[in-house]
Amino acid sequence: MTKVIKSLALGAAVLAAPFAATAEGHGDTLNYVLVSHAPDSDSWWNTIKNGIALGGEQMGVNVEYRNPPTGDLADMARIIEQAAASGPNGIITTLADFDVLSGPIRNAVDSGVDVIIINSGTPEQAREVGALMYVGQPEYDAGYAAGLRAKGDGVGSFLCVNHYISSPASSERCQGFADGLGIDLGNQMIDSGQDPSEIKNRVQAYLSANPETDAVLTLGPTSADPTLLALEEIGLSGDIYFGTFDLGENIVQGIRDGVIEWGIDQQPFLQAYLPVIVMANYHRYGVLPGNNINSGPGFVTADGLEMVEKFAGEFR
Amino acid sequence: MAEASSTPSDERVKQISPLRRALIRPELGAMVGTLAVFAFFILFAFDSGMFNSQGIMNWATVSAQFMIIAVGACLLMIAGEFDLSVGSMIGFAGMMIAIFGVTIGIPMWAAILITFFLCISIGALNGFIVIRTGLPSFIVTLAFLFILRGFTIFLPQMVERKTIIGGIREAAEGDWLAPIFGGKIFGSLFIWLGDAGLITVFERGTRAGQPVVDGIPMLIVWALVLVVFGHVLLTRTKFGNWIFASGGDAEAARNSGVPVTRVKMYMFMFTAFCATVFAICQVMEFGSAGADRGLLKEFEAIIAVVIGGALLTGGYGSVIGAALGAVIFGVVQQGLFFAGVESSLFRVFLGVILLGAVILNTYIRRMITGER
Numbered sequence: 001m002t003k004v005i006k007s008l009a010l011g012a013a014v015l016a017a018p019f020a021a022t023a024e025g026h027g028d029t030l031n032y033v034l035v036s037h038a039p040d041s042d043s044w045w046n047t048i049k050n051g052i053a054l055g056g057e058q059m060g061v062n063v064e065y066r067n068p069p070t071g072d073l074a075d076m077a078r079i080i081e082q083a084a085a086s087g088p089n090g091i092i093t094t095l096a097d098f099d100v101l102s103g104p105i106r107n108a109v110d111s112g113v114d115v116i117i118i119n120s121g122t123p124e125q126a127r128e129v130g131a132l133m134y135v136g137q138p139e140y141d142a143g144y145a146a147g148l149r150a151k152g153d154g155v156g157s158f159l160c161v162n163h164y165i166s167s168p169a170s171s172e173r174c175q176g177f178a179d180g181l182g183i184d185l186g187n188q189m190i191d192s193g194q195d196p197s198e199i200k201n202r203v204q205a206y207l208s209a210n211p212e213t214d215a216v217l218t219l220g221p222t223s224a225d226p227t228l229l230a231l232e233e234i235g236l237s238g239d240i241y242f243g244t245f246d247l248g249e250n251i252v253q254g255i256r257d258g259v260i261e262w263g264i265d266q267q268p269f270l271q272a273y274l275p276v277i278v279m280a281n282y283h284r285y286g287v288l289p290g291n292n293i294n295s296g297p298g299f300v301t302a303d304g305l306e307m308v309e310k311f312a313g314e315f316r
Numbered sequence: 317m318a319e320a321s322s323t324p325s326d327e328r329v330k331q332i333s334p335l336r337r338a339l340i341r342p343e344l345g346a347m348v349g350t351l352a353v354f355a356f357f358i359l360f361a362f363d364s365g366m367f368n369s370q371g372i373m374n375w376a377t378v379s380a381q382f383m384i385i386a387v388g389a390c391l392l393m394i395a396g397e398f399d400l401s402v403g404s405m406i407g408f409a410g411m412m413i414a415i416f417g418v419t420i421g422i423p424m425w426a427a428i429l430i431t432f433f434l435c436i437s438i439g440a441l442n443g444f445i446v447i448r449t450g451l452p453s454f455i456v457t458l459a460f461l462f463i464l465r466g467f468t469i470f471l472p473q474m475v476e477r478k479t480i481i482g483g484i485r486e487a488a489e490g491d492w493l494a495p496i497f498g499g500k501i502f503g504s505l506f507i508w509l510g511d512a513g514l515i516t517v518f519e520r521g522t523r524a525g526q527p528v529v530d531g532i533p534m535l536i537v538w539a540l541v542l543v544v545f546g547h548v549l550l551t552r553t554k555f556g557n558w559i560f561a562s563g564g565d566a567e568a569a570r571n572s573g574v575p576v577t578r579v580k581m582y583m584f585m586f587t588a589f590c591a592t593v594f595a596i597c598q599v600m601e602f603g604s605a606g607a608d609r610g611l612l613k614e615f616e617a618i619i620a621v622v623i624g625g626a627l628l629t630g631g632y633g634s635v636i637g638a639a640l641g642a643v644i645f646g647v648v649q650q651g652l653f654f655a656g657v658e659s660s661l662f663r664v665f666l667g668v669i670l671l672g673a674v675i676l677n678t679y680i681r682r683m684i685t686g687e688r
Contacts, residue, residue, distance in 0.1 A: 040660065066653060069662060070611040074598050078378055082653050085370035099482040099604030110521035111370070111528055130521065165469065166479045166608035191469065 030061040030283055031088040032276060035079050037096035037120065037167070039071030041194060043313075044220050044246055044268065048119075050314055051272030052092070059280040071166075073097050077104045084108035089283055092275040095121025095129070096167055105129045114282070116275040119268070120169050123292045132288065135274055137266035137296035143173040145297055146243055146264055147180015150215055153261070155181060155241050158215035159206055160189040163199060163223040170219055173245060177217055188213075192223055199226035204234055215241035221248030221313075228254050247300060252312045255302055265308075266296030269315045341684075342625040343637030345677040349623065349669075350640050350647075357651040366654035369515035369529045379646025380539035381594060382620050383639050387539075387546040388590030389617035390638035392583040394550070396563030396630030397446060397453040399439075399587045402617055404464035406610030409435050409595035411468045414481035414605035417488070425493035432592055438464070439588025443581040461614070469607040485603035497538070497593070498600025500531025535597040539639075542590065546635035559583065563630030619666075620645050623673040625680070632681070644669065 034052050038045045049065050056063035066083065068075035073096055081104045083091050091108055095101055095117045102125070109115050109130040117126035118135045126134035150158070158181065160174035171189065178185035190206055192199040203226070207213055216231070218224040224244040228251075231237045237259045244251055245264045254260035274293055282288045300308055308316050357366060365371045385402055392399055409431050416427035442460055446453045472481050488494035510517045510527030518524050550556040561569035562576045570576050594613075599605045624641030626633025648669060652662055 040663075064656065070608075072608060072611050073606055074602055074609055077602060078374065078650070079653065081370070082374045082650050085368065085374050086365040086654050097480055097482075097604060097606060099480075099485070100602040100606070103602070106521070107518075107528070110518040110523050111516070112519040166606055168478055168480055171478065 030059075030090070030280055031064075032056070032061060032090045032092060032279060033064045033066060033083040033086075033088045034118075034272060034275075035076065035083060035091065035093040036065070036067045037071060037073060037076050037094050038067050039194075040067065040069050042071070042164075042222060044222065044248070046313065047268045047315060048272040051269040052276055054315075055273040055276030055280075059276060061276065061280050063276060071164075073100045077101055080104040080108060084111055084113055088113060090114040090116065090275075090279040092116045092118055092272070092279070094119045095125055096169065098125050102129050105131070114279060116279060118271040118275060119266075120167070126292070132282070133278070134292040135271050135278075135295055137294065139169045139172040140176040142245070142264055142266065142297040143176025144180040145176075146217070146245075146262075146299075147177040147182075149180075149262070149299070150177070150241065150243060151181045153241060155215040157183065157210075157213050158188055158217055158241075159203070159210070159213050160185075161192045161199065161203055161216065161218045161223040161227055162189050163192045163194055163219060165189075165191040173219055174217065194222060196226040199223055200230040200233075203227050203230040207234060207236065207240075213240070215243065218242075218244040220244070220246040221251060224248065224254070224260075225250045228259065231259065247308065247312055247316050249312045252300075252305060252309045255300065256305055256309070258302065261301070263300045264296065265298045265300050265316065267298065267316070268295070270295040342632065342634040342677075342681070343640060344625070344680050345673060346624045346637045346640035346644065348676065349644050349673055353644050353647050353651070357647065357655065361651060361655040364654040364656070366651060369509075369527070371654065373529045375647050375650040376536060377533060378650050379643045380533075380536040381598075382616060382642035382645050383539040384535070384542055384590050384594045384597075385613060385617040386620035386624070386638040386642045387542045387635055388587035389614075390621045390624065390626055390633055390635050391546055391550065391559060392587045393618070393621055393626050393628070394563045394630060394633045395559045395580050395583045396566060397443075397580055397583065398457060398618070399442065399584065400454065400457040400614045401438075401442065401460035401464055402587060402591045403610040403613035403615075404461045404468065405435060405438070405588055405591040406595045406598070406613055407468040407605075407607060408438075408464040409592040410599040410605035410609050411472055411481070411607065413596060413599050414484055415471060415475060418481055418483045419475050421487070424488040424491040428493050428497070428596060431596070432589070435588045435592040436585045439585040440581060442588070443584030446584070447577050447580060465607075468609075472605075472607060479607040480604055482604035484599050484605065488600060494600055495534070497534055497596040499534050501534070501537065503531040506530050533597075533601065535601070538593055538597060539642075542593070543635060543639045546638075550635050555579070560631055563632075565631070616645065619670055622677075623670065625677045627681075641673075644673075 036045055036048060052063040052065060066079050068079060077100050080093060080101065084107060091113050093105065093115065105115055106129050115131040116133055116135060117131045123134040162170050162174060164170045174189045175185055190202055192202050216227060218227050231240060242260045243262050244260060247263045247265050251260060251263050255263055278289060389399065389402065412431040412434060413427050416422055416430055417424045442457055446456050469479060472479055506527045506529055509515045516528050518526055518528060550559060558574045558579045561574045562579045566576050620641035621638045623644055624634065624637030626638065648665060652665055
């Protein structure tokens with residue numbers, strides 16, 4: 001029994017360690033919380049974490065990153081309620097589902113916390129919940145622009161590898177791309193799941209069942225990395241037109257190798273970094289930009305890759 | 317069984333001091349754990365907003381969510397079976413409400429009743445397959461985890477071409493049954509508390525001056541009702557004894573006349589009922605159903621039950637323990653955010669607590685049963 005008590009005491013000491021570090025952070029400094037809808041497994045959000053960390057460091061404010069571990073949006077609503085209850089100066093949050101999140105966000109705004117919407121949602125929705133501004137890349141428009149570009153390159157059919165099908169924003173990218181091409185989306189969008197080998201196998205299965213497919217569109221590193229492998233295995237690398245949303249190390253390598261035509265960078269770093277800068281200046285000096293900020297879309301091609309490559313997965 | 321042990325004058329029954337009898341119970345570990353967890357957060361996060369009205373409502377709601385599914389999972393586990401389809405059932409039930417109530421547009425009360433019927437039927441099907449085939453419930457319900465999740469993604473895509481269906485709150489307006497899941501009670505009490513300055517009020521916006529907490533959500537009421545129901549059923553009725561017997565040794569129970577098949581069947585249906593209650597409360601509060609709702613909730617239910625002192629092998633456990641397990645889980649999950657712990661460490665804490673709880677519970681159970 002004493003052994004148990006000893007191990008519990010040790011556990012308590014381990015548990016207590018992180019608090020000691022944050023306890024001195026309270027006082028006059030500004031506290032901001034960033035809440036995302038991403039599950040723990042989505043590595044793309046690492047750039048967001050680095051973005052707020054850098055913003056917080058440069059402005060001398062406290063920043064925290066929080067997310068629902070499984071990506072369940074109802075859990076995210078609770079996290080926003082919790083963040084509001086802890087009384088920060090500002091909350092930076094995504095608006096992945098207006099129905100679920102608008103209530104908690106509006107309550108936070110009404111209880112005196114300033115909110116900036118990033119990444120998901122629309123500028124209209126951001127205004128409706130009473131947020132200061134919206135920082136992000138309108139999803140449908142970005143998909144549409146990509147579709148127009150691909151149409152110019154002679155693409156007539158495609159496969160959209162959707163690894164996050166439960167988010168409406170993901171489907172909008174595919175829909176926008178189809179509309180940009182001027183074709184019907186139909187069943188050209190597949191639910192690939194999040195597991196790399198499943199994604200790889202599903203892409204291969206689709207492409208062998210539909211050999212006339214002109215192009216592949218992936219929605220981020222989660223689906224792009226396995227798709228790169230899939231294309232290499234069935235000998236379509238460089239042959240099939242391959243475009244992707246977002247960047248990552250393998251995507252950048254793919255662009256350099258000529259396998260990927262372009263990557264759409266929505267510059268997540270700016271979505272995390274700018275809100276911290278904007279809010280800190282707003283809270284200190286009362287100055288606020290007069291409009292929303294579009295962090296993307298930007299097409300990254302083989303030209304000028306050096307800087308992108310250097311910071312891929314970290315700040316890009 | 318219950319009558320025999322409560323007769324004190326029998327000299328064959330070993331004498332136990334009242335203090336020992338009061339302490340030695342399945343939920344002792346969870347009780348100690350609950351006190352420890354609260355002491356811990358009062359010490360480290362007292363001024364973080366965790367114990368103001370908004371903060372209390374936040375972790376209380378999360379705990380109540382766990383409690384609702386933990387009660388079902390607890391009784392089923394004591395009866396010797398698992399249900400891994402709870403999380404998918406939550407997503408499925410929510411989606412059914414949305415499809416019937418919004419897409420098809422039948423009155424919300426009818427959508428709720430149809431959803432209950434559908435989900436409890438699926439629970440019964442789970443039980444039927446487990447009992448008929450003799451397969452482990454682990455495998456059968458794992459199959460339903462995938463089947464239900466698949467339908468939850470496929471059906472809304474087929475009828476609405478999207479995976480989140482909104483508009484449930486509007487569709488439920490004026491309905492007589494919906495407020496039982498999505499409503500709030502004691503609203504006027506909170507307005508009074510807000511006016512009296514006892515709880516904070518909104519500073520700005522259209523609701524300025526109203527209290528930040530405007531009532532007790534029905535979710536919490538459901539959780540308490542289910543816990544009381546489960547506890548009474550398990551400890552005060554013949555059926556409760558049958559549950560223990562079915563989980564302890566099904567063959568022996570059957571030989572002594574316990575309707576094991578029926579007991580297990582009912583427990584699968586009750587688990588499905590709890591998951592459906594969870595889902596309906598959720599869609600009524602948030603106004604939309606999503607294909608990703610309820611992911612991994614089956615494990616959270618099982619974790620709460622295990623923290624509460626139940627045995628994975630069945631035949632032993634307590635509903636009160638499971639409810640306390642849910643409170644521990646909810647308070648720790650939200651409390652870590654309040655205390656400002658790096659959120660990626662959450663799972664580490666969860667693992668440590670789970671391990672600690674199981675070790676403590678094992679010691680307590682050995683003290684009770686005298687096993688070595």
